[in-house]
Amino acid sequence: MPIDWAEARATAWQAGYEARPNPETTGFEAALGSALAAPVVAASDLPAFPTSAVDGWAVAGSGPWIVTGEAALAGAVPAPMGTGDAVKIATGAQVPEGCEGIIRLEHTDVRGELIDGDPDREWREAGEEAKLGEELIPAGTRITPPVLGLAAAAGQASLDAYRKPRAGMVVFGDELLTSGPSRDGRVRDSLGPMVPHLLAAAGSTSPEPIGPVADTLDEHVRALREGLETADLVCTTGGTMVGPVDHLHAALKLVGASYIINSVAVRPGFPMLLARTDEGRFIAGLPGNPQSAVIALISLVVPLLAGLRGLSLPELxxxxxxxxxxxxxxxxxxxxxxxxxxxxxxxxxxxxxxxxxxxxxxxxxxxxxxxxxxxxxxxxxxxxxx
Missing domain, CATH: 2.40.340 (Beta-clip)
Structure with missing residues (x-):
């Protein structure tokens, strides 16, 4: 009996979430797209010191001010200022000790070595965005490029995250061609070129597909075992029905896999399945028809991959x-x-x-x-x- 589509999505996600691996401390690139397994905290005040918000003149005391010393530039510690001093300052530069205000460059009256204008507190205070040790992003958050940017700004070099699952692919079908147009009763394989990119976009790493695999039970079993050697998930295409060359169901039994879902009440895409081996690896059976295969992927595989990465069920x-x-x-x-x-x-x-x-x-x-x-x-x- 096919299960409801919404229930199938939730079931696939739950299976993945329960099987998610132990988190790892990893570099930013490897963490991107997965969930944080621990909060991101500030390794220093953010900013770590007062920084100018504008290009202008740092001044101390009452004006007019006399230009003194080297300009305060980003990436350097400026010399302290005395009363009556003015120092040019760049956006992002550390505010000199003794500075009492900054005049925007465009609002400054410069007459030789004297400057005048109306100073203001045109800087960010140390710790204005975050204090040392403050939690910035909670565990469970999806790691996006802005999350990586904030983690870097906060002084972090790595993140605790769930690694990306490895998702392989096995293409079944004697009728499939891998080059040229369809001919002589055979059709060009469209899923082999498409599905690995869909899997990668869904948050997995994806090796080259295996196949096309001959329509025999022995070859189906051999290809499945080959894929399962290195993948957390193997997606197969075709063979999800019970026709004369549909060997997937028998092959699942021979590789020690049991059904999590064995058909979903959805059109198109009805003959789809999700199974798990005794070793905890997953097999997703996608129909051979291309659009139905994509529907099976978004219905079962995308939620499963989200769970394996520690993420919540993707919202519609x-x-x-x-x-x-x-x-x-x-x-x-x-x-x-x-x-x-x-x-x-x-x-x-x-x-x-x-x-x-x-x-x-x-x-x-x-x-x-x-x-x-x-x-x-x-x-x-x-x-x-x-």
Whole structure:
């Protein structure tokens, strides 16, 4: 019995979250995209010393002031100032000891060695943004480029994070060509070139695909075992039904995998599955039809990878549809839409033409439909900005 699509997403995420690895202390690049396993704290006051917010003149005492000493530049410790002194100062430079105000460069009256103007406190105080030891970002936060920037500014050189999962791919099918146009009853493989990039965009590292693999049980088992040697997750394409050359289900049993999910009530994309081996590695069975394979990936694989990285279940977006979108009875309907909410043509399970122009899939709940102007959930495609 297929399970509800929303339940399938949550189940896949929970399986990943429970199997997430122990956190590691790692460099910024390796941590990007995963969750913080420990808070980021300030290794010093931020800023660590008073810094000028403008280009101008640092002054002490009452004006007019006499220009003295070297300019205060970023990256150096300036000499202390005496009463009546003026020193040119650059944005970001440490404010000299004894400074009582800064006159913006554009507001300064310069007459030879004398300057005049209206000084103000044009600097950031030490610790204005954060104090030494203060928590800046809580554990569980997704590590984005701005998070890395703040961690660096706070004096950190590494982060405690969950490593990126390794996601391999096995392509099944005697009928698949790896070059040239479709011909002689055989079709060009589109999933091998596409899915590894979707996996990478979803937060995994992804080696070269294995295959196309011959449609025999022995070859299916061999390819699965090869992929599972190094991957936390192996995505397969095709073989999720029970046709004469659909060997995936039998192969799962032979590699010691048990089902977490064995079909989801969603259209398109119905024959999908998620399994786990006795060693705790995952296998996601994606349908052979390209659009259905992408739907299986966003339904099961994206939530699983989020859990493995210590992240929460990815939230759905929203989109206002500009046309009526029918339901699919007891199944969730994922309908291709563009950024204006318009339903796209060429949306059959085997087609990619509509997918290549899509913002994502409008989510129509079981037993429902959407009318033009109605706002519905949107599930996006990894690497494609909605």
């Amino acid at each position: 977006g929203e989109i206002t549809v500009s046309q009526d979108v029918p339901g699919r009875g007891d199944f969730t309907h994922l309908s291709l839409v563009d950024r204006s909410g318009r339903r796209l043509g060429h949306h059959g399970s085997a087609m990619l033409r509509g997918l290549a122009r899509a913002a994502g899939f409008a989510v129509i709940a079981p037993g429902a439909e959407a009318k033009a102007g109605q706002t519905v959930p949107l599930v996006t495609i990894p690497g494609v900005s909605a």
